[in-house]
Amino acid sequence: MEVVIRPDVAEVDSVVADVVERVVRSGSCVLGLATGSSPVGTYRELARRHRENGLSFSGARAFLLDEYVGLPKDQEQSYFSFIRAEFVDHVDLDPAVVESPNGEASDIAAEAIRYDRAIAEGGGVDVQLLGIGTDGHIGFNEPGSSLRSRTRVKTLTEQTRADNARFFDAPDAVPHHVLTQGLGTILEAKHLILIATGESKADAVAAAVEGPLSAFCPASVIQWHQHVSVVVDEAAASKLALADYYRYAFANKPAWQSL
Incomplete structure (x- = not known):
C-alpha cells in the first residue's frame, strides 16, 4: 500500500487523474468508476484533459461499483445517471460500454450474480476508483460486511442515508437498499485507488490504512490487496500516525516507480 498525502483537493484530483490517464493511454482498458462526491474532481480533471490535451477514452469500458435498488435509472440520483452527468457526457467514452448494476431488475439476486x-x-477491472464513507464503507459495503463478499444487496445504515440525503429532495427519499460490488469483487481489480478529502474522512482513513483488518471498517480490506494507492489531502490525513513517513516516502519515490 502506498499513501500519498497532497496539500489540497486539486492536487489529489491531479494525482489520481495521472494514474487513470496512464492506464487509458496504454490501450484498451477497463475502468472501475465510483460515484459520490470523492471522485468528482478527478472526473472533471480527466474531462479537462480530454478537451485540452486529446486524452481519449474511446478504447475504454467501465463498470460502476453500485446502484440503488428500485430507483429508476433515468432519475438524476441514480448512479447510472450520475456517472453520465459527471463524467461520461464530457468525454468520448461510449455510454453503451459503461455498465452498472440494474437496481430495477425483477430478480435482484440473479442480477448480482450476472454483474459479477x-x-x-x-x-476484470484495471484500475478501480474508491471513495470511503465516514463509517469506513467502500462501495456500499457497510460495517459488518464479509471481507470476501460478492456483488449483492445491502441495507444502508442510517448514517449513510443521512450522508447521501443531500442528493435527494428529502432524507426519506434515500432508498434503504443498494446493489453493490462486494469486497471480494473489489479486491479482484488490478489496482485500487482510494480517494479521500476533508477532515470528516480522517478517522475512516486512519482505520482503513493503519487499523486492524476488520469487517467493522470494510475499507480496511484494501490492506490485503497487492497494489493500492491511497490518495488524500492533509485534512483527511490528519489522523494518520505514520503521516510523516508517507510524505517522506513519496518525496523520495524512485523516478522509475509510478503509483
Whole structure:
C-alpha cells in the first residue's frame, strides 16, 4: 500500500487523474468508476484533459461499483445517471460500454450474480476508483460486511442515508437498499485507488490504512490487496500516525516507480 498525502483537493484530483490517464493511454482498458462526491474532481480533471490535451477514452469500458435498488435509472440520483452527468457526457467514452448494476431488475439476486460475471467476462477491472464513507464503507459495503463478499444487496445504515440525503429532495427519499460490488469483487481489480478529502474522512482513513483488518471498517480490506494507492489531502490525513513517513516516502519515490 502506498499513501500519498497532497496539500489540497486539486492536487489529489491531479494525482489520481495521472494514474487513470496512464492506464487509458496504454490501450484498451477497463475502468472501475465510483460515484459520490470523492471522485468528482478527478472526473472533471480527466474531462479537462480530454478537451485540452486529446486524452481519449474511446478504447475504454467501465463498470460502476453500485446502484440503488428500485430507483429508476433515468432519475438524476441514480448512479447510472450520475456517472453520465459527471463524467461520461464530457468525454468520448461510449455510454453503451459503461455498465452498472440494474437496481430495477425483477430478480435482484440473479442480477448480482450476472454483474459479477460481466466484470469477469470483461477481463476484470484495471484500475478501480474508491471513495470511503465516514463509517469506513467502500462501495456500499457497510460495517459488518464479509471481507470476501460478492456483488449483492445491502441495507444502508442510517448514517449513510443521512450522508447521501443531500442528493435527494428529502432524507426519506434515500432508498434503504443498494446493489453493490462486494469486497471480494473489489479486491479482484488490478489496482485500487482510494480517494479521500476533508477532515470528516480522517478517522475512516486512519482505520482503513493503519487499523486492524476488520469487517467493522470494510475499507480496511484494501490492506490485503497487492497494489493500492491511497490518495488524500492533509485534512483527511490528519489522523494518520505514520503521516510523516508517507510524505517522506513519496518525496523520495524512485523516478522509475509510478503509483
